[in-house]
Structures are given as structure tokens and as C-alpha cells.
Amino acid sequence: MQEYLDFYIDGAWVPPSGGRTLEVINPANEEAYARIALGEVADVDKAVSAASRAFRSFSGTSRKERVELLETVIAVYKKRYDDIAAAISDEMGAPLSFAKNAQAAAGLGHLAEVLSVLRTYEFDEVINQTLVTREPVGVCGFITPWNWPLNQIACKVGPALAAGCTMVLKPSEVAPVSAIVFTEIMHEAGVPAGVYNMINGDGPVVGQALAAHPDIDMMSFTGSTRAGIAVARAAADTVKRVAQELGGKSPNIILPDADLARAVAHGTRQCFSNSGQSCNAPTRMLVPADRQEEAVAVARRIAGETRVGNPRAEDTMIGPVVSKAQFDKIQSLIEAGIAEGARLVAGGLGRPENVNRGYYVRPTVFADVRNDMTIAREEIFGPVLSILPYNSEEEAIAIANDTVYGLSSYVTSGDIDHARAVARRIRAGMVHINGAGGDLAAAFGGYKQSGNGREWGRFGFEDFLEIKSMFGYGIDAA
Missing domain, CATH: 3.40.605.10 (Aldehyde Dehydrogenase; Chain A, domain 1)
Known part of the structure; x- marks a missing residue:
């Protein structure tokens, strides 16, 4: 040791x-x-x-x-x-x-x-x-x-x-x-x-x-x-x-004019990345209600393709979660999702098949999630995706903003101007538009209970500076 x-x-x-x-x-x-x-x-x-x-x-x-x-x-x-x-x-x-x-x-x-x-x-x-x-x-x-x-x-x-x-x-x-x-x-x-x-x-x-x-x-x-x-x-x-x-509980709004299959696949992979242990993970996927089953099929497929295993194995995509405490918390939240009536469409309780040791969690997808359910309110910090159906763009934006958090968010549309317009209406410190990644020169941080201050680039640098005003600096001495 x-x-x-x-x-x-x-x-x-x-x-x-x-x-x-x-x-x-x-x-x-x-x-x-x-x-x-x-x-x-x-x-x-x-x-x-x-x-x-x-x-x-x-x-x-x-x-x-x-x-x-x-x-x-x-x-x-x-x-x-x-x-x-x-x-x-x-x-x-x-x-x-x-x-x-x-x-x-x-x-x-x-x-x-x-x-x-x-x-x-x-x-x-x-x-x-x-x-x-x-x-x-x-x-x-x-x-x-x-x-x-x-x-x-x-x-x-x-x-x-x-x-x-x-x-x-x-x-x-x-x-x-x-x-x-x-x-x-x-x-x-x-x-x-x-x-x-x-x-x-x-x-x-x-x-x-x-x-x-x-x-x-x-x-x-x-x-x-x-x-x-x-x-x-x-x-x-x-x-x-x-x-x-x-913390965060980031919404991922997939608009009706988006390439749904592509957006769902990308969003699901992002949710599962790092075993779901990212504060800015897109854990609430908002999809048009009349296309929820299409989204479910894609998310289920991605969950099945996500290889969970030994961190040192070359084909491993996600490893275990960090601790027993974290594993137990995730299991209890999956149980809550089932108990509150969300539809489990992939994964679920327990470790993946053929795994009997280590804090491995099954990549899990819930559908028919309401925004008042525990799995839509609490930060799970595990590979658990909630799919929430919506009936209008206004409803999607309202659901996205109905959270105590405001760290990150995601918007996908086939029309970039449409995506930008929706992005401006989300109460979060960051919005990823059409699958864009982060930018280390931009500001990282959130609204509401996701914190205050900013990190990354010039914005993070300035958080470590005090501002002093020296009056009369340009006036010549008497």
C-alpha cells in the first residue's frame, strides 16, 4: 500500500x-x-x-x-x-x-x-x-x-x-x-x-x-x-x-426541427460520460412528446452500447463510480424513479451483468419523467438519464428553467438562429448549442444554487484580482 x-x-x-x-x-x-x-x-x-x-x-x-x-x-x-x-x-x-x-x-x-x-x-x-x-x-x-x-x-x-x-x-x-x-x-x-x-x-x-x-x-x-x-x-x-x-441538473432541449436521432445519441453519451459524475452533465433530456418513443429507442441503444468495465481495459467506455456512498446514493435514486412512476427503459438497479465487485452502475434510462419527480430534481451524479416529454417550445423552456440549479444547459435545433433564441431564454451560466463542446477561454459557472463567480480563462483569472482606484493619478503634483 x-x-x-x-x-x-x-x-x-x-x-x-x-x-x-x-x-x-x-x-x-x-x-x-x-x-x-x-x-x-x-x-x-x-x-x-x-x-x-x-x-x-x-x-x-x-x-x-x-x-x-x-x-x-x-x-x-x-x-x-x-x-x-x-x-x-x-x-x-x-x-x-x-x-x-x-x-x-x-x-x-x-x-x-x-x-x-x-x-x-x-x-x-x-x-x-x-x-x-x-x-x-x-x-x-x-x-x-x-x-x-x-x-x-x-x-x-x-x-x-x-x-x-x-x-x-x-x-x-x-x-x-x-x-x-x-x-x-x-x-x-x-x-x-x-x-x-x-x-x-x-x-x-x-x-x-x-x-x-x-x-x-x-x-x-x-x-x-x-x-x-x-x-x-x-x-x-x-x-x-x-x-x-x-451542483447542476442540466436540461437538454431537443427541438422539433432537430435531427432527433443524432441529438439523442450525443446527449445520452454526454450524460453517461465520466460515469455521469459531472456537474454539467445533460441529465434531463427534453423531447417532443409525439417523438418520445423514437428518443427512447435511440437512448436504449446507446445505453446497451456503453461498455462498463475495468478502467485499465482498452475497450472500457465508463468505469465505476467513485465510492460505495456514491453507488448507494445512485441506487436509491433509481429506486425512487421506479417508485414514482417513471418508465425504466434501460439499465436499472444493481451492477452490470457478470460484475460482482466494484462500484459499477448500469447505464440507465428513464422515460415518461415528470419534472416534479425526484430523478428530475436531484443531482444523481451517475449514468442515469431522464427523458421528459414536452408539448410546446414554451413548455420545454419552462421545464428547463424549473430547477433550483442553473449551471449548464443544451439546445439542439436544425436552425441555428432558432437554437440561439432558445438559448438566451435559459437561466443557466452556460448553454451548449447544437452539440458544441466547452471552451477553456470562456466562463464556466452557474446561476442560482449552482454557485457564484466564474472559472476558466480571463473570467476565472479576474476572480483572483482586487480592484483599486487611485484618484488624482493623472494630476501633476502641486
Whole structure:
């Protein structure tokens, strides 16, 4: 068993202050393969103190210095790319090909994008006789999730470094090994001592201590809405900036003039990707009521073609979900769908055939789903698709917006202007039009209970900047 019992504080690996540990489980075989230490409040205090000291000098570094630092981080990341992918595959069950081509690639992409932003960003702006300048926000606390571990670490750490901030990272204790590899990358790249610190731990202790710490200037959290509320409450007493990327229940409106078969196939694959463990997954598929059976046939076929299996097997399309807790939650929600009258047309309860170990979930499709059903309201975070029939475009838009979430959404039409018009009416931070993918230079984030603030590109970079107005800047001295 691999042991990772130290934390990275002030440029060195140091022992924890307490003795709590946690086994890391490989979800493909339910076996412990690593052990980490769990931090205490004293470890958070030590890391925040290091970050505070480092901020005094790092905040004053030049654009050139930070560009060179990011270039080095990227170079070392590329060298350790396969190690990152392997860690992600082992800790959260992603097929190795997906871990390489999507998970590890996303982290590298965010670092490259923020480097591009930093090269040309205008920090100073003169308005009348006032200089408006943008400065690093300060010491940042990061809490990142297990479902896209390097994606979320890189899109916080990268822009924070570029802005001149210092930081303390608490990665998910469920999937911590990829964060340890990333920390080794930061060390090898020569990130100055105290600028980047990493503590493993749980939310109630380390996460709470970070959020409440008076010397943390900003908290950036990605995870469930429930946990995000806890972070915001803990942060409120010190009035620090809080950026949150939380849950989602994304609608996928397939309009009557769309190529239905193609749109349903694409949407179903997107829903099942990453074993359904993406906050922006298109889990509510809205189809014209008179064509629901066509949609059901296509979705059923895609579910049957989706190969679930060992993450290290070359033909595997989706692996297990991350943990027993997640598996049990998904099973209970599938049960709720059946009990509330949704029509099960593919998948269902239990593991796939010929699988008796590992947290594998059957790709599942429900039809005749109403938007008041539990499976249409709650984020399932598994390969479970709900098909909701609608009778008019107005009804489809109303159903799409009838949710406490507002992270992402999807619209498909045979007429691009029609798709764009519907997209403008959806209350969500993102809309994918006609199957378009994401854009690392655009803003990622949501409305309503899906969070606040934005990540990715220039928008994420600016979340780590404070704005200062210097009045009379252009007036000559008396």
C-alpha cells in the first residue's frame, strides 16, 4: 500500500500535527491501495501562516516572473502527464484513456490558457484622472472535488499563481493521489516556498478551518451545493470573497426541427460520460412528446452500447463510480424513479451483468419523467438519464428553467438562429448549442444554487484580482 502521510507546507513535505489517517479505495475493486494523513486545525494554521508570509513578496513579482513560473509548471506537468492520468484512473475509476485524453488534458489546458491570459492582460486602466489597477486578492483557500480532480485544481491554482496570490489546497480525500502528484510538480517547478501549500483532510475539520480562517482572503470551492452552503457560512464572519461551483441538473432541449436521432445519441453519451459524475452533465433530456418513443429507442441503444468495465481495459467506455456512498446514493435514486412512476427503459438497479465487485452502475434510462419527480430534481451524479416529454417550445423552456440549479444547459435545433433564441431564454451560466463542446477561454459557472463567480480563462483569472482606484493619478503634483 502506498503511503502519503506528509503535507506540503512552506516548500517542504512535513509531518501532520495529528495521527488521523484514511485509506484510499480503488472503486474498480473496492480495495484500499493508499493511505493518507488527515489534517487538523493546527496544520491549516501552519499552512496559512506560510502563505501569508509568502504573499508579501510573491504579490510583488513581475508579469515576466510569473509567466516563466507557469511555463516551468507546464513543462513539468507534461513530464508527469502519465503519472497524473494513472492516479486519476486508480482513485476515481476513470478509464485510463479518458483519464489521459480528458481528465489530465483538462488540467494542462487550464494552465496553458491562463498563461496566455497573463501574457497580455492589462492590469492598469486610466479613467479620467484615476488609475484603476488590479492586484492579487491575497491568500486563497481551495477545496476541490473528486470527479474532475486535476481540472478543478488547475483552474484554481493556475489563475491564482498568475495573479500573484498564494494558496492552501485541500483536495478531495476520496481522490487525493493526483493532487499529490500535482504538488510534486509544483515543487519540482520551483514554486517559491509558501506560495503553494497542500493539506489532505476532510471537510468538517480542514475545510471548515480554511473557510473560517481570518487570514484567508478568498475561498474557492467546488462540490455539492450542501457543502458549498457550509463553506459560505463559515466564511461569512470574516467577509472574505467566496467563489463556488456547485451542483447542476442540466436540461437538454431537443427541438422539433432537430435531427432527433443524432441529438439523442450525443446527449445520452454526454450524460453517461465520466460515469455521469459531472456537474454539467445533460441529465434531463427534453423531447417532443409525439417523438418520445423514437428518443427512447435511440437512448436504449446507446445505453446497451456503453461498455462498463475495468478502467485499465482498452475497450472500457465508463468505469465505476467513485465510492460505495456514491453507488448507494445512485441506487436509491433509481429506486425512487421506479417508485414514482417513471418508465425504466434501460439499465436499472444493481451492477452490470457478470460484475460482482466494484462500484459499477448500469447505464440507465428513464422515460415518461415528470419534472416534479425526484430523478428530475436531484443531482444523481451517475449514468442515469431522464427523458421528459414536452408539448410546446414554451413548455420545454419552462421545464428547463424549473430547477433550483442553473449551471449548464443544451439546445439542439436544425436552425441555428432558432437554437440561439432558445438559448438566451435559459437561466443557466452556460448553454451548449447544437452539440458544441466547452471552451477553456470562456466562463464556466452557474446561476442560482449552482454557485457564484466564474472559472476558466480571463473570467476565472479576474476572480483572483482586487480592484483599486487611485484618484488624482493623472494630476501633476502641486
